[in-house]
Amino acid sequence: AITLSPGLTYYPDYLDRPAQEQLLQSLREITKAAPLFTPRMPRTGKPFSVRMTNCGRLGWVSDVQGYRYQPAHPETGEPWPSMPEQVLRAWQDLSGYPHPPDACLVNFYEPTARMGMHQDKDEEAFDAPVVSLSLGDTALFRYGGLERGDPTKSIRLRSGDAIVFGGPARLIYHGIDRLNAGSSDLLPQGGRLNLTLRKVEKAL
Numbered sequence: 001a002i003t004l005s006p007g008l009t010y011y012p013d014y015l016d017r018p019a020q021e022q023l024l025q026s027l028r029e030i031t032k033a034a035p036l037f038t039p040r041m042p043r044t045g046k047p048f049s050v051r052m053t054n055c056g057r058l059g060w061v062s063d064v065q066g067y068r069y070q071p072a073h074p075e076t077g078e079p080w081p082s083m084p085e086q087v088l089r090a091w092q093d094l095s096g097y098p099h100p101p102d103a104c105l106v107n108f109y110e111p112t113a114r115m116g117m118h119q120d121k122d123e124e125a126f127d128a129p130v131v132s133l134s135l136g137d138t139a140l141f142r143y144g145g146l147e148r149g150d151p152t153k154s155i156r157l158r159s160g161d162a163i164v165f166g167g168p169a170r171l172i173y174h175g176i177d178r179l180n181a182g183s184s185d186l187l188p189q190g191g192r193l194n195l196t197l198r199k200v201e202k203a204l
């Protein structure tokens with residue numbers, strides 16, 4: 001593991017190819033039960049270029065009303081599918097946190113999708129880290145500091161990489177600038193999947 005800054009740890013090739021294929025198969029089943037939806041910006045309703053779904057007890061959604069976690073899919077009204085064992089194991093292994101995650105957000109990037117710089121602050125449990133797993137095309141990931149104007153650094157996230165944000169890195173600004181189309185053959189149609197595992201509610 002590589003410490004990029006205090007609280008920010010990078011695990012290149014955390015998942016080997018068979019583990020990536022196993023995770024992709026789980027995600028196919030998850031998206032069958034909980035189809036990818038297009039989130040929209042609060043107030044303006046402008047669509048994100050990333051499509052999303054979730055697994056676990058709670059899922060992150062965004063629409064004209066705002067950002068929130070909710071127990072059901074915004075379009076089907078069905079509860080989110082459960083988290084695969086493989087994902088729970090990765091959280092246990094990487095987070096060092098004594099409780100399982102509440103939410104696993106699945107982001108799907110087409111080759112031209114991006115995600116602007118933002119903080120993740122819709123959770124109540126900032127003591128828990130956030131764990132991210134990447135599959136498919138390589139992405140240029142950018143991270144800065146606790147203020148929007150702070151200097152930034154970039155790293156490439158490749159298929160199978162994991163990254164953990166905890167402690168002083170939990171509330172840093174971050175985003176995805178672009179994908180390297182065609183950089184991975186894991187997804188037959190190309191693109192990138194990112195799983196973000198989070199503890200949302202405060203533990204008792």
Ligand code: MD3
Pocket residue numbers: 105107115120130131132139163165169170171172173174175176194196
């Ligand atoms: C840094 N997703 O869903 S994962 C997000 O690749 C999100 O889809 C990006 O940012 C993606 O909110 C980046 C890496 C990541 C995830 C959560 C973080 C970085 C983070 C939480 C706090 C700080």
Ligand code: FE
Pocket residue numbers: 118119120174
């Ligand atoms: Fe984020």
